[in-house]
Amino acid sequence: MAAPMLLSAEDVLRVNGSRRFAAAMAAASPFASLADALLAARRIWLNEVDVNGWLEAFAAHPAIGTTSPSVSKWSKEEQSALSTATDSTAQELAEWNARYREKFGFVFMICASGRTAPEVLAELKRRYTNRPIVELEAAAQEELKITELRLAKLFSSEPTVPSTTTEGPATQSDKAADRIRIIGAHLGALPQPCANKAPEITGSSNRSRPPITTHVLDTARGSPASGIEVHLEMWKDSSALLSFSNKDFSGWATLGYSVTNNDGRSGQLMDIVDNIAPGFYRISFNTRKYSPAGFFPYVSIIFEIKENQTAEHFHVPLLHSPFSFTTYRGS
Template sequence: MELGFGERDFTACCGSKKFAEEMSRAGPFTSLEQALEASRDIWFNKVDINGWLEAFAAHPQIGETPSVNEKNETSAKWSKGEQSIALATASNCSLQELSEWNSWYKQKFGFVFLTCASGKSSAEILGELKKRFSNRLIVELEIAAQEQMKITELRLVKLFDARDSRTPHAINQPPTGSMLKQDFRVVADERIGRIGAHLSLSTDKTLAVPSRTRPPITTHVLDVSVGRPGVGIEVSLEKWEGSGSLGFSNAQNVDGWSLLGASVTDSDGRSGRLLPVVDRVPNGYYRISFNTGKYLKAGFFPYVSIVFEIKETQVLEHFHVPLLLSPYSFSTYRGS
């Protein structure tokens, strides 16, 4: 038995116009399994980067109830159902935090945070968002594409069920996880150049999500004069890129230092992200500087800089370099 669907039906499953056109052209499908197979091939092999971003943009922000007046009412209805548990388990406070992180995510990556929200609580979604926020853009693009595929497959199941509930299908849940990742890997090497060119990225083909859960270099400030965290202190991280080995005579050469990241300490005295979350940190000389003069206006030190070396044998290790500060003294150590 052949089941025919139009472009509008497939647009409800995935907001990419190219995807809907290709699915409509590939049909009619004799089974759900056939439609799922075609959808994976089309999404990963025929839809370009513009189509991916178009599909991402069709989703409401996680934590927001989609309007029934949206262009595709079926898609809006499904989005509302997919987020039902997240909305039911969210407090006003957690919704506000989710909204803020969604905004920061979109500012960083240029597209809405995307996850297959079905069955997930607001706390689970927020935790996933925070974890993924530190990813490189190309890694996050891959993850978002996989999440879109999961959503598309779930919606194709709903589409077939709604059209003819008597049609048997051999699978009750669409494949996810490793199968989707494998599908993406098959074409990733061929497409990475085009994706990188579109987003002004490097053509780094290492797409694996880092095993670390935090950046390789971190710091915090403790104001030992009052026994409290040093809050609101500006922090910067630099790497020595000057010629030759770093020594006492050339350590203050401004031209030799390259800024890697900057942040401000939070209510716990911890800095924000100074580096991406990567498995390997390049060996070399690093410098963390703290704007202590702005924090302790009556103190003796206008700023504090800590220079340390990461050796070639240490590139997989974590380096926590805190600052213990008082108006007339400071110290540091390598922590964990």
């Protein structure tokens, strides 16, 4: 069995520039394997690091396509495919980088490993049209992809915590082979280093979070909404709900309950499972306590998960103000 990896906050800052993320990862180590580190990284990044932590991590990256000598070795490696960009493409990329930063206030985040300059430029232009809150989450997901790849590099290059037991050469060889197998499985699961699909990880579930998640943003204040009670339910008889002929609404079965934290994110609302049951789901938010003078004292969002979507992730946020609300399906 591979020896555990002990990470310091300084080690993690090479991977991700958020000090909060680095401190939490260091506190969670040592990790028995890369898979365990990836699980912890996703959980911490998505559930414990706030928006300020995300922005701090973004700020540690150079603008995409930058060739300054101060750019780190890992950033150069990740952007190596961009080095063949034509002068006109490089100039256009620089111009769109500036436009993006002016609109959103942070550097354009993209996991660029294996991507050409035209591909990156096309993605930059596409995401430039996003609403700020949608783009913030997209950037955070790209940062997570970069973090995962850098963790794999860190595990392949850093020494592990020495074992307290005496082991012969054959055992040490097995440990080295096990590490190579784990890292190879992680990287090999991707058709290219930064595929849109997150890499699968080993363990009791291939997910690092429940299939359904949510957060609440106060669009009137421009800040996360904390202290809002959240309920997740599933409808037992989907055919009855579709017909609207059944006046008995006792068919909703509670799956979980939580309260949003200071970053507006709810805690775990259901078990972490590989495949969620298809059907109708309802997320309800008690907004009266948060906004007593508002028009909507309670907001419910009903959505359907189809048979061919059971392995997907469903992030269903609430964008709330005293006199309006909206939602979307995020990642």
